[in-house]
Structures are given as structure tokens and as C-alpha cells.
Amino acid sequence: MQHHRDIPGTPVFDGEFAQRGYALNRMCFSFNDAANRAAFLRDEDAYCDKYGLTPQQRAAVKNRNVLDMIAAGGNVYYLAKLAGIFGLNVQDIGAQQTGMSVEAFKEKLQEAGK
């Protein structure tokens, strides 16, 4: 049975990613709590230390780079909780990942309905 498939541009969050991203996703899971979101904003480095992020994960978070966070094992549902802290929604992160402006990304979605 085939467990992997390369689908262009499409992360498949499987056991390999789940292991690699565990610390990052665990930190993002903590952002369900408003006090934890505030603690992250107060001292981002200390908060990343507390959750034991890898250097790759820390750099991706510092750079607010979603594709890098995904490469470091981040799952988009958890990353969305981090994005929410910065007031970014899924159109904003979609635009960032596809290298488009947010307006152009929204336009692309509209076009899909035509």
C-alpha cells in the first residue's frame, strides 16, 4: 500500500511532518488561551524557548514565513492560531504562500467560481 504521494504545492500532514512539527504545533495549540497569546506577544523568544522550538521553527516564526513553518512541520490549522495573533486570516496566509497580493489571491478565488 502506498502511504505517500507527491501532490504539487500540497503538504500532506503525515507522521513524518507530525513528528518534525510537534514542538511548533504544541506551542500553537497553547494559543487557544488568551493569556498564552498575550505571553507570546510580551516575549516571543522566551515563549518559543518554553516550547522547545527547533532553530528552523524559531527562524520561520521570527520571519512570519508560513511556507517555512510548514516545512518545519507546522500544521496549518495550528499555524492559523499563530496567524490570528497577528490579525492575519487565511486569505492573508494564502497570499503569502502563493507570492500574490491579498487582492490578487481573493480575485483568484472569485475566478474559481466562474
Added chain:
Amino acid sequence: MARIIGGIGTTHVPAIGGAIAKHLENTPYWKPFFDGFNAVHRWLNRERPDVVVVFYNDHGLNFFLDKLPTFAVGAAQEYRHADEGWGLPVSAPYPGDPELSWHIINTLVAAEFDVTMCQEMTVDHAFTIPLSLLWPGAARPVRTIPIAINTVQHPLPSPARCFRLGQVVGAALESYLTNEKIVVLGTGGLSHQLDGTRAGFINKEFDLMCLDKLVNEPEALTCYSPLDIVEQAGSQGVELLNWIAMRGALTGRVSKLHSNYHIPISNTASAVLLLQNEAGAATYRKAG
């Protein structure tokens, strides 16, 4: 005997919760979506179901990746919504029906679905938004039973397995010795992708095919693997599994009463599908 009177599939995009909170239902962006629920409201007002069984997926509220069940059934007196971290208003608790939950659990495990049993369970937007769409306003005159399917961390259960899960839940409901009227929901989808350089992917042709097959040929969808669905419907489009489970639970003669398909809502091809189930005309009666 309890009766399954119908099944409803609906999108559960978080942004819908924001639109309801800000009363945007009649603005140009949202109206084509919200108007798609008028026919469903009329049907629910006429039929007045007592219980709603909800197939949905948790997005990191109740379950984290430390312990992630493939199938989990709620067996609580009530289910609370909570802060999900992205600014959605928190809904009031939803009443449960533990006795019926345990009947479903007993039936599932007897049929070799070894589910996770949850006496405490928070429910996220994939549960709360569909209920807000079906019963706008605070009063929701139904008891609820959440059944969570893992659509987050691969390997995911196959469409065939989810369909079978639904069939056994349907058999459980129809063998329940009360006069309850029950509606089954499947939430999420349709095609969408939030992550990767293919973010924003939507597949209208595939979605319309699924909406069609769900009515009278659901087995056609059980031929796909989860990765086939990722490829065709986007990495989050696999929430289609919840719809397939819903359809499995409709064990009688099924007919389509209403559907609406609208692109886009947020990053998603949105849809609602209302199916009537005439019990007693069993197509999938056998549990084994």
C-alpha cells in the same frame, strides 16, 4: 422506533461565525451563501427534529496531536464551545443525549468500530457554525451528539470506512426505542486548500460531481482514497469524509430536497445539501 428524517451537509468555514456576529448576512459577499439556508430553515421548522448527530472534524480545540482518535463519539450531558485562538465569538453550551450516545457507542463497538468515548468534549467551529446556520439565533431546540472524524493528521480513515461508520450509526439510531426524530449532519468542505503553494485551490467540477453522487450513488465516492481526495479537493477538502459518513447514516430511500453551491466563502467552495430520508425503505440495513 427513532426515525432518521434526513441528512444535511454544510460548509463550516470559521469566517461564517464572524459574519453572523457582525450581522453581515445580507451584504453582497455573504447573501448568496446565507440565502442557501432558507429552504433548510423551512424544512426544519416543519419537521422539528429532536436530535442532531454531527459528523465533523476537530481543528485543535478538543484534540491535540498528542492523542488523536480516528473516530470519537461524544457522550456528555453538554458540549461547550471555547476560545479557538482566532477571534470567533464563543457559543453557549449545546445539550447532549448521553443515553443515545451510549447506544451509538455500544452499536459501533459491537460492529468492530473501536471508537474513542468522550464524557467531556469541547466542540469547535466545525460543530458550532453548522448549528448556527441551521438554527439562527440563540435558541436551538435540539439535543446533539458530536462524532469527530480525524481529517487533520494522516493516515486518515478511507471514504469507504467513513461511509461504513455512517451506516452503523444509522443502524444504531433506527434501533433506538424512542419516537425521536433525528437529523444527521456532515460538516466542512467542499474543495479548499489553506496551505502550500497550491493554497486557494478549488475544484468546482469535482465538488459538483460529489454533490450529485451523494444523493443516489454514494458508493461511487467510496472508491477514492484520502490522498485522491486531497489531490482532487485540496488538502482541507478531505472534510468531505464527514459528508460521506452523514450519507452512510441515511439508511432509507433518499431524495434531494435542496442544495446550494457558492464560490468563494473565505478560501472555500461552500455548499449546503438537504437530503430527505424515508425510513423503512432500507437500502443499507445490514450492519455486517
